[in-house]
Amino acid sequence: MEFEPTIVSFLCNWCSYTGADLAGTSRLKYAHNIRIIRTMCSGRVDPTFVLESFKKGADGILICGCHPGDCHYHEGNYKCLRRYHLLKKYIKQMGIEPERLHLEWISASEGKQFAELVDRFTGSIRELGPSRIKEVVNTLS
Amino acid sequence: MSKENSKPKLKMAVYWGAACGGCCVSVLDVHEKLFDVTANADLVFWPIALDTKYADVEAMEDDYIDITLFNGAVRNSENEHMAKLLRQKTRILVAYGSCAHMGGIPGLGNFSSKEAILKQVYLESSSTINPGPVYPETRHEVKEGVLSLPEFYNDVRTLDQTVDVDYYMPGCPPQTERLLEVFMAIVNGSELPPKGSVIGALDKGQCDECERKKSDNKHIREFKRPFEIEDDGETCFLEQGIICMGPATRGGCGCRCIEGNAPCRGCYGPPDDVPDPGAKMMSAVATMIDSDDPDEIEEIVSQIADPAGTFYRFSLPGSILRRKINTDI
Numbered sequence: 001m002e003f004e005p006t007i008v009s010f011l012c013n014w015c016s017y018t019g020a021d022l023a024g025t026s027r028l029k030y031a032h033n034i035r036i037i038r039t040m041c042s043g044r045v046d047p048t049f050v051l052e053s054f055k056k057g058a059d060g061i062l063i064c065g066c067h068p069g070d071c072h073y074h075e076g077n078y079k080c081l082r083r084y085h086l087l088k089k090y091i092k093q094m095g096i097e098p099e100r101l102h103l104e105w106i107s108a109s110e111g112k113q114f115a116e117l118v119d120r121f122t123g124s125i126r127e128l129g130p131s132r133i134k135e136v137v138n139t140l141s
Numbered sequence: 142m143s144k145e146n147s148k149p150k151l152k153m154a155v156y157w158g159a160a161c162g163g164c165c166v167s168v169l170d171v172h173e174k175l176f177d178v179t180a181n182a183d184l185v186f187w188p189i190a191l192d193t194k195y196a197d198v199e200a201m202e203d204d205y206i207d208i209t210l211f212n213g214a215v216r217n218s219e220n221e222h223m224a225k226l227l228r229q230k231t232r233i234l235v236a237y238g239s240c241a242h243m244g245g246i247p248g249l250g251n252f253s254s255k256e257a258i259l260k261q262v263y264l265e266s267s268s269t270i271n272p273g274p275v276y277p278e279t280r281h282e283v284k285e286g287v288l289s290l291p292e293f294y295n296d297v298r299t300l301d302q303t304v305d306v307d308y309y310m311p312g313c314p315p316q317t318e319r320l321l322e323v324f325m326a327i328v329n330g331s332e333l334p335p336k337g338s339v340i341g342a343l344d345k346g347q348c349d350e351c352e353r354k355k356s357d358n359k360h361i362r363e364f365k366r367p368f369e370i371e372d373d374g375e376t377c378f379l380e381q382g383i384i385c386m387g388p389a390t391r392g393g394c395g396c397r398c399i400e401g402n403a404p405c406r407g408c409y410g411p412p413d414d415v416p417d418p419g420a421k422m423m424s425a426v427a428t429m430i431d432s433d434d435p436d437e438i439e440e441i442v443s444q445i446a447d448p449a450g451t452f453y454r455f456s457l458p459g460s461i462l463r464r465k466i467n468t469d470i
């Protein structure tokens with residue numbers, strides 16, 4: 001059976017979630033692997049959310065926020081970007097492929113771009129194969 | 142025991158798992174207050190100071206010991222056996238010190254694996270000649286009988302990943318004054334906090350305790366190592382570009398490192414509302430970086446040479462990811 005990745009995604013309320021909504025109302029088809037969690041801002045995505053998602057079995061994590069300069073709270077997306085770089089570095093040190101975490105800016109009008117992004121990211125995680133994080137973290141050896 | 146002191150003495154044990162011995166020494170650091178301790182408690186088991194054997198502990202009834210301070214992480218089968226045995230014989234089991242609490246310095250072993258560590262120690266280190274090669278065996282038969290060694294585990298574990306723990310007393314080592322406070326509270330029969338609490342430390346964070354000057358908006362454009370700056374002795378370390386674990390650390394240690402002009406390294410572990418110290422640090426540090434330019438942000442972040450080792454120096458086994466997932470990456 002082909003591996004179906006579990007993708008957890010955090011979308012900011014004001015742009016990216018609305019963009020995803022637009023993809024839906026435009027009846028665009030995209031990979032069903034994604035589980036969307038709406039946050040008020042990409043700046044609300046605490047690194048704990050990312051680590052917990054990996055621990056609970058996410059194969060890939062996609063964070064989306066407003067384009068630079070467009071954040072509803074002015075600089076939440078910049079905070080997110082800085083955390084993202086730190087997290088990437090950290091998960092690599094922890095023996096996790098950094099490609100499993102991805103950040104992208106999606107505006108409220110970018111339904112099509114969102115659908116394509118989900119397909120692309122799901123494809124890249126499918127290629128990478130299942131994550132071992134859940135199994136390793138939950139079994140003492 | 143004199144007549145007026147008719148209250149039964151507490152029975153107390155101190156044991157070390159994978160530890161450096163500093164926690165046991167911190168107990169000795171009560172100095173002359175040791176007389177107060179021994180006036181109120183009999184030390185029934187304490188390998189660093191007393192010649193009591195494991196068999197003596199095995200012979201005790203269940204719950205015979207009132208309080209055990211278990212320091213050190215659980216690294217091998219002997220540590221695990223003793224943790225289970227002491228749990229069975231003890232009423233109040235305290236994870237004493239960073240290693241029992243969160244894994245501590247030995248917990249950094251979780252960046253590696255059993256295989257890699259044994260290979261390094263018994264095969265590859267430059268002072269080793271081992272043509273066999275021979276590795277430690279847990280069981281070896283000789284004509285006089287069977288020799289045994291504890292099994293070395295792949296994972297360093299915290300005490301509560303091994304047995305049920307009543308309280309946590311953090312620190313590397315815990316401050317001796319805090320130990321005395323906790324001890325006297327137990328002796329005086331004060332009401333104990335709910336099971337699972339962190340004791341001998343504060344609820345608030347290290348930054349609330351720290352007396353260095355802080356501004357509300359920190360703007361960091363460059364991270365540096367302590368030797369690269371001339372510390373003015375009074376400005377917040379983070380504001381000088383030095384990574385300080387204050388934002389993700391519980392207060393209660395008396396800011397000893399900071400008062401010695403060294404940044405906090407996080408041995409007291411995170412406050413109650415912080416599930417993962419590293420996640421909190423990543424969050425806090427990211428907020429302070431003074432740049433909105435993606436390339437520049439990457440450059441500034443790259444100056445933090447070892448986020449995993451710095452943010453989880455004392456807490457890797459107790460953190461969300463617990464260990465390095467794939468040692469080949």
Ligand code: FES
Nearest residue numbers: 012041065066071
């Ligand atoms: S509101 Fe969209 S990123 Fe802040």
